[in-house]
Amino acid sequence: xxxxxxxxxxxxxxxxxxxxxxxxxxxxxxxxxxxxxxxxxxxxxxxxxxxxxxxxxxxxxxxxxxxxxxxxxxxxxxxxxxxxxxxxxxxxxxxxxxxxxxxxxxxxxxxxxxxxxxxxxxxxxxxxxxxxxxxxxxxxxxxxxxxxxxxxxxxxxxxxxxxxxxxxxxxxxxxxxxxxxxxxxxxxxxxxxxxxxxxxxxxxxxxxxxxxxxxxxxxxxxxxxxxxxxxxxxxxxxxxxxxxxxxxxxxxxxxxxxxxxxxxxxxxxxxxxxxxxxxxxxxxxxxxxxxxxxxxxxxxxxxxxxxxxxxxxxxxxxxxxxxxxxxxxxxxxxxxxxxxxxxxxxxxxxxxxxxxxxxxxxxxxxxxxxxxxxxxxxxxxxxxxxxxxxxxxxxxxxxxxxxxxxxxxxxxxxxxxxxxxxxxxxxxxxxxxxxxxxxxxxxxxxxxxxxxxxxxxxxxxxxxxxxxxxxxxxxxxxxxxxxxxxxxxxxxxxxxxxxxxxxxxxxxxxxxxxxxxxxxxxxxxxxxxxxxxxxxxxxxxxxxxxxxxxxxxxxxxxxxxxxxxxxxxxxxxxxxxxxxxxxxxxxxxxxxxxxxxxxxxxxxxxxxxxxxxxxxxxxxxxxxxxxxxxxxxxxxxxxxxxxxxxxxxxxxxxxxxxxxxxxxxxxxxxxxxxxxxxxxxxxxxxxxxxxxxxxxxxxxxxxxxxxxxxxxxxxxxxxxxxxxxxxxxxxxxxxxxxxxxxxxxxxxxxxxxxxxxxxxxxxxxxxxxxxxxxxxxxxxxxxxxxxxxxxxxxxxxxxxxxxxxxxxxxxxxxxxxxxxxxxxxxxxxxxxxxxxxxxxxxxxxxxxxxxxxxxxxxxxxxxxxxxxxxxxxxxxxxxxxxxxxxxxxxxxxxxxxxxxxxxxxxxxxxxxx
Numbered sequence: 042x043x044x045x046x047x048x049x050x051x052x053x054x055x056x057x058x059x060x061x062x063x064x065x066x067x068x069x070x071x072x073x074x075x076x077x078x079x080x081x082x083x084x085x086x087x088x089x090x091x092x093x094x095x096x097x098x099x100x101x102x103x104x105x106x107x108x109x110x111x112x113x114x115x116x117x118x119x120x121x122x123x124x125x126x127x128x129x130x131x132x133x134x135x136x137x138x139x140x141x142x143x144x145x146x147x148x149x150x151x152x153x154x155x156x157x158x159x160x161x162x163x164x165x166x167x168x169x170x171x172x173x174x175x176x177x178x179x180x181x182x183x184x185x186x187x188x189x190x191x192x193x194x195x196x197x198x199x200x201x202x203x204x205x206x207x208x209x210x211x212x213x214x215x216x217x218x219x220x221x222x223x224x225x226x227x228x229x230x231x232x233x234x235x236x237x238x239x240x241x242x243x244x245x246x247x248x249x250x251x252x253x254x255x256x257x258x259x260x261x262x263x264x265x266x267x268x269x270x271x272x273x274x275x276x277x278x279x280x281x282x283x284x285x286x287x288x289x290x291x292x293x294x295x296x297x298x299x300x301x302x303x304x305x306x307x308x309x310x311x312x313x314x315x316x317x318x319x320x321x322x323x324x325x326x327x328x329x330x331x332x333x334x335x336x337x338x339x340x341x342x343x344x345x346x347x348x349x350x351x352x353x354x355x356x357x358x359x360x361x362x363x364x365x366x367x368x369x370x371x372x373x374x375x376x377x378x379x380x381x382x383x384x385x386x387x388x389x390x391x392x393x394x395x396x397x398x399x400x401x402x403x404x405x406x407x408x409x410x411x412x413x414x415x416x417x418x419x420x421x422x423x424x425x426x427x428x429x430x431x432x433x434x435x436x437x438x439x440x441x442x443x444x445x446x447x448x449x450x451x452x453x454x455x456x457x458x459x460x461x462x463x464x465x466x467x468x469x470x471x472x473x474x475x476x477x478x479x480x481x482x483x484x485x486x487x488x489x490x491x492x493x494x495x496x497x498x499x500x501x502x503x504x505x506x507x508x509x510x511x512x513x514x515x516x517x518x519x520x521x522x523x524x525x526x527x528x529x530x531x532x533x534x535x536x537x538x539x540x541x542x543x544x545x546x547x548x549x550x551x552x553x554x555x556x557x558x559x560x561x562x563x564x565x566x567x568x569x570x571x572x573x574x575x576x577x578x579x580x581x582x583x584x585x586x587x588x589x590x591x592x593x594x595x596x597x598x599x600x601x602x603x604x605x606x607x608x609x610x611x612x613x614x615x616x617x618x619x620x621x622x623x624x625x626x627x628x629x630x631x632x633x634x635x636x637x638x639x640x641x642x643x644x645x646x647x648x649x650x651x652x653x654x655x656x657x658x659x660x661x662x663x664x665x666x667x668x669x670x671x672x673x674x675x676x677x678x679x680x681x682x683x684x685x686x687x688x689x690x691x692x693x694x695x696x697x698x699x700x701x702x703x704x705x706x707x708x709x710x711x712x713x714x715x716x717x718x719x720x721x722x723x724x725x726x727x728x729x730x731x732x733x734x735x736x737x738x739x740x741x742x743x744x745x746x747x748x749x750x751x752x753x754x755x756x757x758x759x760x761x762x763x764x765x766x767x768x769x770x771x772x773x774x775x776x777x778x779x780x781x782x783x784x785x786x787x788x789x790x791x792x793x794x795x796x797x798x799x800x801x802x803x804x805x806x807x808x809x810x811x812x813x814x815x816x817x818x819x820x821x822x823x824x825x826x827x828x829x830x831x832x833x834x835x836x837x838x839x840x841x842x843x844x845x846x847x848x849x850x851x852x853x854x855x856x857x858x859x860x861x862x863x864x865x866x867x868x869x870x871x872x873x874x875x876x877x878x879x880x881x882x883x884x885x886x887x888x889x890x891x892x893x894x895x896x897x898x899x900x901x902x903x904x905x906x907x908x909x910x911x912x913x914x915x916x917x918x919x920x921x922x923x924x925x926x927x928x929x930x931x932x933x934x935x936x937x938x939x940x941x942x943x944x945x946x947x948x949x950x951x952x953x954x
Contacts, residue, residue, distance in 0.1 A: 050116040051094050052363065054123060055355075056427065058086030063420045078134060080343055084215065085126055085148070088351055089185070092223045093119060093155050095362065096178040099227055100159055103174055104166035110158055118158075122151035133196045136677040136699075145193045149186035152219075156182030173248045177226025180256060184218030187263070197718070204750050205332030206266035208339060209274065213262045213323075216346045217281055221316070222255060224354050225288045228309070232292050235306050235361050238299035241291035254284030271327045278324040282317060289313065303378075304385025308357030308422075311393050315349030330569055339748070341400050348419070349396050353389075356422045360385075363426065367433045373440055377433030383425050390472025391418040398480060402564070402572070410479045509580030512537035516579075520555070520599070522566070523547040525592060525770070527555070527585075531600040540576035540601065550744035551726040551769075553592065555599060557585040565589070565724065568746045579603050589725050591774035591826035650836050650843050650945050652689040660845035661701060665785060665797035665862060666708045673714045676707060680723040680780075684821035687805060688836060688843035688945065692821035695779035695841075696723060696767070702841030703866070704765065704782020706799045711760050711789060717753040721745045726769055731755060732917065733763035733784050744769050760788035761888045762864050762919025773868045774826035777806050779841060781866035783919065788885070794923065795857035801864045802872045802936060802946055804829070805836040805843065832869045837936065837946040846934070846948025853926055853952045860923045861934075867916030873937040874912045876950065879924045881909040886920035911937050926952040 062082035065075055097115065101107040128144025131137070159179050163172060191211035195204065229248050233240045241247075258281030265274025292313065301310045323342055326335050364377035395415030399408050516538045521528045522545070534540050546553050546566040555563040555574060563574045576583075585599035586592075654660075678698045685695040685702050698704040709715065719729050726744040734741075734755030741753040766772070767780035783801050806829040807822045828834075836843045853859050860883075865872040882905075884892040891897065895905035912922050926932065929952050936946035 048112070050119045051366075052430070054090050054119070055087045055094075055359070056423065058082050058090065059423050062087070063416070063423065066416055076340075078130065080347060081130065081133075083352060084220070084347055085129065088220050088355060089122070089126075089148075089152075090119065091355055091359070092181070092220060093122065093152070095227070095358070096159070096175075096181075096223055097155070098362075098366070099230070100162050100175045100178060103171050103230070104162050104169065106162040106166050109162055109165060118151050118154050121147055121154075125149075125151065129192075136679065138197055138675075141196045142193055145189045149189050152182050152185045171230055171245055171248070173245060173252065174226045174230060177222050177248070177252060180252065181219050181222035181226070184214050184222070184259070188212075188214035188219060202269070202332045204748070205335055206269060209327075209332065209335065210263050210266040212339075212343070212346070213274075213278075214259070216351065217262065218259050220351050221281075221285075224351070225251070225255070225285060227358075228292060228313070228354075229288065231358065231361075232306075232309065233295040235309065235357075236295055236299045236301060238295055241294035244291040247287055247291055251284045251287035254287065255281055258282075258284055265327075266332065269332075271331070275324045275327040278320050278327065282320040282324075285316060285320070304382040304389065305357045305361035307385060307389045308353050308360065310357075311389050312350050312353030312357065315345055315353070315396075319345035319350060344396060344400065349393070352419070353392065356419075356426075359426060360422075360429070363430060364433055367430070367437065370440060373433050373436045376436035377429050380429030380432040381425050382429075384421070384468060386468035387472045387475075388418045388422055390469055391415060391475055394473065394476040395479075398476060403480070407480050410482050411476065414475060414479045509578055510537050511539070511578045515539045515541055517541045517543065519543045519545070521545045521547045522553040522555070522587065522597075525551075525595040525597045527587075527597065527599045530598065531602060533602045533604050534579045536580060536603045536605045538579055540579050542574040542576060543571065544574055545571040548726075548746075550746045550749070551592075552589060552724065552747060553587050553597070554589065555585055556588045557583050557599075557601070559583055562588075567748070576601070590778070590824055591771040594774075594826045594830060595771055650688050650691075654689055654845065654848040658845070658848065660842045660849060661703060661840035663798045663800060663840055663846070663851060665799050665860075666706055668708050668710065668787065672710075672712065673716065674707070674709055675716045675718075677718045677720065678704075678729060679720045680727045682723050685779075687838065687841070691807070691843075693778075693805070693807060694821045694823055696727070696775060696824075697779050698729075698782060702779050702838075703801055703803060704780065706782060707765075707784040708787075709757055709784070710787050711757055713786070714754065714756045715784075717755075718750060719745065719753060720750040721747050723747055727775070727780065728768045729753060729765060730768040731763065731765040731784065733757050733759075733761070733765070733786055738768070742768050757784075757786045759888060760786050762862050762885075762921060764864055764866055764917045764919065766866065771826055771830065773829040774806075774824050776866060776868040777804055777829045778824040779803075783862065783864045783866075785862055794860045796853055797860045797862065798851055799862045799864075800839050800874070800934070800948075801841075801866050802870070802941075803838050803841060803866045804834050804868065804870055805838055805945075806833070807835050829868065834870065834944065837870060837941040837944040839946055839948055843945035844947060850931065850949035850951035851934075853950055855926055855929055855952060855954055858923055858925050859950075860921050862919070862921045863912055863914060864919035865914040865916050869916060870941055871916070871938060872912075872914045872941075872946075874914070874922065875910060875935055875937040876924065877933040877935065878930070879926060879932055879950075881912070881922040881924050882907070883923035884909045884912055884920070885922075886912060886914070887918055926950070928952070929954050 059082075062079050065079050065082060068075070097110075101109075125144040125147025128140050128147065130144075132139075132141030132144055156179055159175055159182065163175055163179070166172070188211055191207050191214060195207050195211055226248070229244050230240070258277045258279070261277025261280060262274050263277075265271065265277055296310065301307050319342060322345060326342070360378070360381040364374050364381065367373065367377055392415055395411045395418065398411050399415065403411075512535065514535070514537075516532075516534045518529075518532045518540070520532070520542050528547075532540075532542075542555070542563075544555055544563050544566065546568055548568050550568060552565050552567055554565045555561075557576060559576070561574060561576050563572050566572060579601060581603050583601040583603075585601065587597040679700075681697055681700055683695050683697050683700055684692050685697075687693050687695070687702060695702050707715070715731070715733075717729065717731070719727075721727050724747060726746050728742055728744045730738065730742045731753065734753075735758060736755055741751065741755075743751065745751050763784045763786060765782055765784055767775040769775050781801070781803065783799055785799070806825045808825040825833075839846060861874070861876075863872065863874050882892065882895045884890070889898075892907050892909050895907045897907050900907060909922065912920055914920065932950040932952060934948050934950055935942040938946075
C-alpha cells in the first residue's frame with residue numbers, strides 16, 4: 042500500500058477541524074459553549090485525527106507492515122471517528138445526552154479498533170528496533186475510551202466536587218495519555234529525522250524505561266480525582282514529568298548536535314518546552330487548591346497543554362510530514378517545505394511570547410490584544426500549510442510533465458540553512474516587536490487597569506508621587522471577601538506609603554473582585570482564589586467596591602483611609618460610596634462606564650423603544666411546548682452570559698438559562714418529576730428556585746460558582762403557572778437580567794384548546810451606556826442593579842424582548858379557542874393582561890378558576906354569561922385566560938397598566954378566517 046501523494050482522509054480533516062476552530066474563536070463571545078467547542082475542535086477533532094493517522098504511518102514504517110491493512114479500512118475507521126466527533130460537537134452544546142453518548146461510543150470504538158490493529162501489527166512484524174514506539178501508541182489508544190467516559194459524565198452535568206474531579210481526570214487522561222504518549226513515543230525517532238542528525242545513543246533503551254514510569258504516573262493522575270485525593274494526583278503528575286524528562290534526554294542530545302532552525306523543528310521544540318511547564322503548574326494547583334476551585338479556573342492549564350504543547354507539536358510535525366508523504370522528489374519537497382516554512386521564526390516567536398504574556402496577570406485589554414495576535418500567528422500556520430501543499434502539488438505535476446535530471450540537489454544544503462538562519466534573525470526581532478507593540482496598545486487602551494493614573498483627575502491619585510512624598514515604606518494588609526462584605530472593610534495607610542493588598546475570595550460560590558476609585562483592579566477571583574493587588578503610593582482616601590453587578594448595592598464596599606496628611610484632602614473615592622455618583626464597578630467592571638443615572642429611563646433617553654424590529658428578527662417562541670408522555674422530565678439549565686438585542690438597536694448582556702433572553706418554558710402535569718441539572722457557565726455565582734417545588738432550599742437552591750453544577754429534583758404536587766428564577770442576591774438584578782422563566786403544571790382534566798401561548802412579563806433596566814442609547818452595535822449594556830432596586834425602568838417586555846409580538850404577531854383563526862398562559866416574573870411591576878376587542882370566558886389564577894366557561898364559583902347552576910376583561914397579576918403570580926375570537930382582525934394584547942404598555946408590554950394577535 043503506497044502512502045505517497047495526497048489522501049483525503051489523511052490530509053483534509055485536520056485542516057477542516059482547525060479551520061472551524063478558528064471560525065469559532067472569531068465569534069466565541071456571541072454564543073454559549075464556544076470555549077468548550079474551540080478546545081474540543083482542536084483536541085478531539087484535529088489532534089485525535091492526527092494521532093490516528095500518523096501513529097499508523099510510523100508503525101508501518103518501523104515494523105515494515107504497510108500491507109497489513111488496506112487504506113479503505115483505515116478510511117472507514119477514520120470516518121466512524123469523525124461521525125462520532127460531529128455527534129459530540131452537536132450533543133454537548135444542545136444538551137442532547139443520548140447523542141453525546143452515541144458520539145462518544147463511536148469515537149471509543151474507532152480508537153479501540155485503531156489500537157487492536159496496532160497490536161496486530163506488533164504480532165506479525167519481525168523483530169526490529171523501536172517496537173517500543175508502537176507500544177506507546179497502543180497504551181495511548183487504551184486511554185481515550187477512558188477519557189471519553191469521563192467526558193460523557195461531565196456532559197451529563199454533575200455537582201461539586203465531582204465536576205472538578207472528573208474534569209481533571211478527563212483532561213489528563215486525554216491530553217497526557219492519548220495525545221501525550223503518542224507525541225512522546227513518536228518524537229524519539231521523528232525528532233532527529235526532522236533535524237537531519239544522528240539519533241542519540243541509547244534512545245530505544247530510554248524509551249523502554251520511560252513508558253512504565255509514564256503509565257504509573259497516568260494511573261495515579263486518574264485515580265487521584267476518583268478517590269478525591271489531590272496529593273495522589275499531584276504525585277502522578279510528578280511521576281509523569283519524570284518519565285517525560287527521561288524521553289526528553291535523547292531529544293535534547295539530538296538538538297545539541299544540530300540545533301533547530303526551520304519552522305517544523307522550532308515549533309516542535311517550543312511545544313516540548315510547554316509540557317513540563319504545564320505539568321509543574323498542574324501539580325502546584327492540585328496541592329494548593331481543591332477540585333472545585335481548580336475547575337473554576339482551568340483555562341490557563343488548557344491553553345498550556347493544548348495550544349502551547351500539543352498544537353505547536355502538531356503544526357511542526359505536519360509541516361515536516363506532509364511534504365515528505367506528498368513525494369515527487371527533491372524539487373517537489375523543496376517547493377512544499379518552502380511554502381510551509383514561510384515566516385516560520387516570526388510565527389513561533391509570536392505564538393510563544395503571546396501565550397506567555399496572556400498567562401501572566403496582565404490587564405484584560407492587553408490579554409485581548411495579545412491573544413488576537415497569537416490567534417493570527419496560529420491561523421497563519423494553517424494557511425501556510427495549505428499554500429505549501431498547493432505549491433508542492435503544482436511542482437509535482439510539473440515534474441511529472443517534464444522529469445528533472447537525476448541527482449538533484451538536497452533539500453537542505455548548507456547554503457539553504459545559512460539563508461534560513463539569515464532570515465530568522467529579522468523575524469525574531471519582528472516577532473518580539475509585535476508582542477511589545479500589542480502589549481503597549483492594550484495598556485494604552487486601558488491605562489487604569491495597568492496601574493497608570495487616568496487623565497482628568499483633579500486631585501492626587503493613589504500612585505501620584507508628584508503630589509505626595511513617598512516614604513519608601515510598604516503597608517501590607519490581608520483582606521478577605523465573603524458574605525457580600527470585605528473583611529476588613531476599611532484600612533488605614535500613612536500618606537506616602539505604598540499599599541499592597543493580599544486579597545482572598547473566601548466565599549464558597551460567589552465570584553468577587555476589588556476595584557479602587559484610582560483605577561486599581563484585582564480582576565475577578567473565583568471561590569478560593571487569591572491575588573496581590575499593588576495599589577501604589579497612597580496620597581488620599583480611596584473608595585473601593587466589588588464590581589460584580591449588584592454586589593456594591595448589597596454593601597460590598599471598601600475604604601482606604603490615608604492618615605497623617607493635611608485635613609480636607611479627599612481622594613477620588615469620596616464620590617464613590619453607595620448611592621453616590623458611582624464608578625466603573627457599577628456595571629460589573631466590564632465596560633468601564635461611570636455608574637448609574639437616576640434619570641436614565643426618563644423621556645429624555647434617545648432610545649426609541651417603539652422602533653420596529655427588522656424582518657429577519659427571531660424572538661422568543663410563545664407557543665406552549667407540547668406535554669410529553671413521560672412523567673420524569675430531565676432538564677439541563679446552562680447559565681451563560683449572552684449579549685442580546687432586547688429592543689431594536691439596544692443590546693444588553695443577558696444572564697440566561699440556556700441562552701435566551703428569558704428562561705425556557707417547562708411543561709408537565711401534577712405528579713410529574715423534574716430532574717434539573719443547573720450548570721453555571723457564567724461569570725459569577727448563580728442559582729435556581731422553582732416555585733413549583735416543595736423542598737428545603739438549602740441544597741438545591743444554593744448559589745454555585747462559575748464552572749460548578751448541581752442537581753435539583755422535585756415532584757410537582759399542585760397545578761398552576763409557576764415561576765422559576767435565580768435566587769442569588771440581589772434578586773432584582775438577576776431576575777431583571779433574564780434569569781427567570783415559567784413552568785406550566787396543568788390542572789387535572791384540563792380541556793384541550795386549539796392554541797396555547799405563554800406570555801411572561803419582565804422589566805428592562807439598562808446601565809448608563811445603554812440608557813443613553815450609546816450601546817449600538819458595540820459593547821452591550823449591563824443590567825443596572827441600582828435602578829432595578831428603585832424601579833427606574835427603561836422598558837417592559839413580553840417574553841424577554843420589547844414589542845416583539847407587534848412585528849411578529851401571534852396567530853389564531855376565527856372560532857378557535859386560544860389559551861394564554863400568563864406569568865409576571867417582575868421583578869417589580871404588576872401585569873393586567875388585556876386583549877383589545879376580546880373577552881375572556883375562562884380565567885384561572887394562582888391554582889384556581891375565577892371563571893370557567895362563563896361561570897364563576899358562586900354562580901348558580903346553568904349560568905354561563907360571565908366574562909372577564911383582564912387578569913391581574915403581581916410579581917411571581919401566574920394563571921391563564923381563554924377566549925374565542927369571533928371576527929378576523931388584529932387584536933392588541935397589552936398590559937393595561939398603560940405606562941408599561943407604552944414601555945413595550947404589548948403585542949398583536951392576528952386572527953384570520
